[in-house]
Amino acid sequence: MRNDAQGTPPAPPADQEPAPRPDRRGVAADVGASLVVFLVAVPLALGIAVAAGAPLTAGIIAAAVGGIVAGLVGGSAVQVSGPSVGLTIIVADLIATYGWQVTCLITLLAGLVQLALGAFRIARAALAVSPAVVHGMLAGVGITIALAQLHVVLGGEPQSSALANLTDLPDQIVHNHTPAVAVGVVTIAVMFCWARLPGFGRFRPALVPAALVAVGAATLIATLGRWEVETISLTDSLAQGWIGPALPAAGQWNGVMLAVVTVAMVASVETLLSAIAVDRLHSGRRVMLNRELCGQGAANAVSGALGGLPIAGGMVRSTAGVRAGGHSPLFTILHGVWVLVFVALFAHVVELIPMAALAALLVFIGVQMVSVAHLRDLRRHHEAGVYLVTLSGVVLLGLLEGVFLGFALAMVVSLRRLTRLTVTTEERGGRVHITVHGSLTFLGVPRLAHVLRTVPAGAAVDLDLHVDFMDHAAFEAIHAWRVDHERTGGSVDIDEVHERWYERSTLRSAPAAKTAPRGLARWWAPWGMRGGAGPEEVNPLGLLAAGAREYHASTADRMRSVMSRLSHGQNPTALFITCADSRVVPNLITASGPGDLFTVRNVGNLVPPPDSPGDDSVGAAVEYAVALLRVPSIVVCGHSHCGAMKALLEGAHLDPDSTDTSHMRRWLFHGSAGLVRAGERAGELAGLPTAEALRRLAQANVRQQLAHLMLHPLVRERVESGELELTGMYYDLETARVHLLDAATGEFTPVQGVHDVADPVPRPRPADDPGQPLEESSGASSRPSS
Template sequence: MRPDAQGTRAGNGKGAGRTADAPTPPPTRPSGLRHTLPADLGASLVVFLVAVPLSLGIAVASGAPLIAGIIAAAVGGIVAGSVGGSAVQVSGPAAGLTVIVAGLVHTYGWQVTCLITVLAGVVQLLLGLFRIARAALAVSPAVIHGMLAGVGATIALAQLHIVLGGAPQSSALANIAELPEQVIDNHNPAVAVGLVTIAVMLVWPRLPALGPIQPGRIPPALAAVGAATALGVLTDWPLERVALPDSFTAAWTGPALPQADQVNGIIVAVATVALVASVESLLAAIAVDRMHDGRRVRLDRELTGQGAANVVSGALGGLPVAGVIVRSTANVRAGARTPLAAVLHGVWVIAFVALFAPAVELIPMAALAGLLVFIGLKMINVAHLRDLRRQHEAGVYAVTLCGVVALGLLEGVLIGFGLALVVSLRRLTRVTVLTEDNGGRRHVVVQGSLTFLGVPRVAQTLRAVPTGAHVDLDLHVDFMDHAAFESIHAWRVDHERTGGTVDIDEVHENWYERNSRNAPPLVKTPPRGLARWWAPWGMRGPSSGPSSGPPSAPAAGLGATSGLLAAGAREYHASTTGRMRAVMGRLAHRQRPKALFIACADSRVVPNLITASGPGDLFTLRNIGNLVPRHNPGGGDDSVGAAIEYAVTVLEVPSIVVCGHSHCGAMRALLEGGADSTDDARLGQLGRWLRHAEHGAPADPSTLGQPPTAEAIRHLSQANILRQLENLLSYPSVQRRSAEGRLELTGLYYDLESARVHVLDERGDRFVALHPEQVPGPAGPVPGEARPDPDPDPDGAGAADVAR
């Protein structure tokens, strides 16, 4: 069963009682051309206004004819929009391909580059037809983002020279070296136009609305290029401007065959263009899918559409085409509903250039260069870097970026891809070795995947074990290869030969044991039945033993529930007993628990689960409401008192924990009837028992008889924890050992809905949430050691407030 279909979910006060099996469907929009056409038409106009300046700028940066950018924009919209698998993605000339295309034009010329575009499209068509589009997503996002950032830096460095009135150099490093001289020596009108373009791009999205003037409705690229063009026209500066051909027929330069000695390079170029364009398009399509609630992208069909667009674009003399996130985002935000918006944007591009070519030719080339500087810098996305740092992949990003800038796109991507593989291999084979000395017994824990790469570390730790020592070796590994087995086995033989003893416990599969008796090797994937051992029977998979329902042939006299218990016991014997035998053998003759854990009898609260503790760690006392009656020498609750005295005086536990929880039925009963209801005949023994918590009942009579809220139950539950901690101190043994500093009293609160544990802080006036990073290691969380949460009490007042 899926996690989102696991029965009723507890409410949070809003919409309680709604089940996950019947989620409320999202609101659907009317379909049909009559309903979608207005939205698609408006979105197509917005994207068209973004596409024209960007397409011209990318053509300039690629060293291609300006008309090639217009052709690619039109073909990307019409062909990829019609054939592709995304509802809202817009395709066209992509900045991520600029460096590749510029290198191809420089090496092979424009016509051969058109042939490369056609062949790359054919490769994409084949990849889409063979349904392997998802294979392109195997490339690490760190490499993709690093590549795009490197391309952006390269574009920005080259175009910055044009903005400053000079000419770009042959490489990014040469551009960096020449930049100081360019800044000092060149101060012509082109500099002013380029800087105005960049300034408008920066400022435009931040301008406030002034009455009917809404800057947010005009794309920044259009506003920047329009402002720069107006400046050039009004000042009549001598500027280089866009030059379009008089007619498409006269300007058309289709694909041409390469020379014989260029074939090998052409093959590499085709593979590079196809791979980069495919990965960029698919990643953009997936990213755009998160922005709308329409039809989800069909990746294989989208790749087929991109291939068809590249075949047509290359044949017509256009730039390579890819799905682009900037135009796609503008399309979604403008309200696009169907691929018709992308198709119409391509139509508007053709119509505009055909009808308003003189207006396009007023655009200064420096304005396009300034636009590309801004776009290049935006491609270095700091947000991606922050995300990658959290995943420890920032190094891959940085190496790929530097490699693309210093060596070239293909070299940088190969270096980044190789580093990503090394990082992944290191993660898959990472092993952690922990040691602890317990009174002459050395405890060694090995965690992770134990392969030959981890053997040196494990061997170094084992060799440091003193001769003759008794060693408890816990192999908490999900895989062990033969090299690791031989290393551990050889050490064990040597250690036992010199008088030591070794007790090996295997927490997962018995890798070491099976290797010892030459049994067939295990697969690394654990059995499906144990994947969610902690979940209730009804929420596990169909093959998880007791979750599949009552046994088909239960033992005589067993009902359905008893049958489940028996099936669960059989699963325990099949999967766990063998691994627990050594642990329980050491615990069988003596228990040394770390805490007396007083918890509610509620079936949803599992002390060993929420404290990550095992057998022998907790001496557990459970009752209705986690109550501790005050010490009464004349006769009180002997059961609770006996457990407390035994834990403190005989077992000498160093800690007592009182754990309450949200949605507690005992606290609800108190709130529904108040303190006076605990002697009601209808409650019987339960009523007499709840008198031990009657201090927390509401004092306001107006609340009596009303259904209590979750917030009120939480307040009372936390106040009840404080009172039971006070009651513990009424026991002489507890008070004495606490005064001597040998006994710690701790309060815990378990929130059922968030599954988070909160601990009473040192001042005893607030429950704060524990964080994963506070766990000190394999020993598990230590009660009372908590770092304040940024929002330490998200539900409201602190414990001291509710106690008052």
């Protein structure tokens, strides 16, 4: 089993809680991060409570419960939960419609709904909502809150709708010039400028939350200047005592249940999207979505029962915590504790905060919720229209109406994409080339059928299907046309570039006629086999550019989420040492992907002994992979028809007169021990066919390089402790089969595929070679591997 640097066991699966580790530095970092998040959470919670028209204690309760309960039960290592800006409009409308106590009941029931969703493990279903709708909703909420709170900053009162707030704004700007305006301007100015200030020595402004500095500066200026501004009345709110949930009137239950579902869905989607986004900020345990949803449900149920606001995970608090060094749920839990302790001991300090400062804080956060980066990204994916429609609907019509419009438009856009099909035709070399791009469904059959009907009878046709999906109607249309065309003397070669939709359906349908496939235009095929271009027609630069364009067109978008996660660091499964031969493709023959193999390629897949003079690149890669990346496996892979092995057989490493290939001669000398292992000194290779001699030498070379690896002290130490495994591999180019070195027999045996039958012919056991360290048995099969 692979261990980390401290000897601790590997991380448990994603659905299990990792065992706690006594890391004092980690605990100290979490404590510091909890203080930073607490300083952000208090003014944010009070501001949201004020904006929603809820008791101030409701924001404090939600902040404390979100930190403690969601931190203890939730599935994210670093997400911080609390009262949500995105739910402010919903809560304000609920309070106006049903009153505060019924709103508490709605929060409690929404939490139970979230618990049920998490228990039934359908958290990922919430992510089915288009991100364009979610980001548009949040942007619309941000604009609505900013417009409302801007009136408070200007010394006035917010209106009943965003449109009314917008139309009344000029009058507020012209006539209101109270100290509250100065407080709001100071708060916004500090929020805007704080992170942009240069550092002073070791001090960096980014280490101190901008929200704390802004509200603190505004409070200090207003207090010292004795400005007459409205401040927070937290004592009065605490004096009212506990105000918990209550049942609604008999005729209100339908509206209440709709509100429960709305709060649960909005809070869940916002939380899960935020959790996934926060995961990009750290390299620790990834979020467990269903558990996180259960944690949010438990927090909302407790918050509603205690008289608190609805809770959701948020980027503002989470980002502040991660940047401050938080890396475990401990800092989220502690921040909730600090909220309770601070309010209990320093309520009089909170009462110095001007209301205009909290309103200005919400104005700034609301404007930030309109993310230009999200809009730019959605524009690249042709979903900016959904974002803008949702945003406009939320601002002009209301939250539910805007989300409904955005969701409806997203469905229309998705349906349109199903019909988006590109069919191109050209004649080349006496053949008709038809290329189909897109999703091939019944909606695109009319367009494809129209093109196919234009093909002349008896023509030779190449049909390239660059499709990510093909339904039965599309298959029937293509297959029926193919059969008819071949009956009239034509030929059809169907080439599927990405997935074999047509071929799978053909095997089930048993076609009446079938032409032999050429096997061209496969993603794994050489450039020269795509489109019939001969070697003399190959333009390397043009092929590279064309390959990059094909990658961007068909693969880059699918790779983005994978590479985004891998961009934070690598954790490869193996160090893979193989030949630089262009015919050997490590990721192809091992069916591995990005981040799986730490690959070293050189002429002859050689590993010089650690004390060898000259090139240190292989040794550096071995040290980096074993000491820092802590790979559990090292693989040395040779192959048939190896040019380096042929040069060794011909004695190129011994030619002192070779000047044009002096580097290669010196490098191949590291493979001379493989000649001895293969029996070259005893004359065992003499008289053998060249292919057989090369096979024996290539396989003996793999064994020898494994022996060279064992000469590295770090490698030997890890192998002997069981932390590292060495593996030999051999790739036969003619049969495209992979062979693995059997540690018991010292012989290479082919890997058995799903449809393979084990080779019944016993292979001779090689003679032992006692002169070499671990895995040193030499010898080879008396017949070629196949």
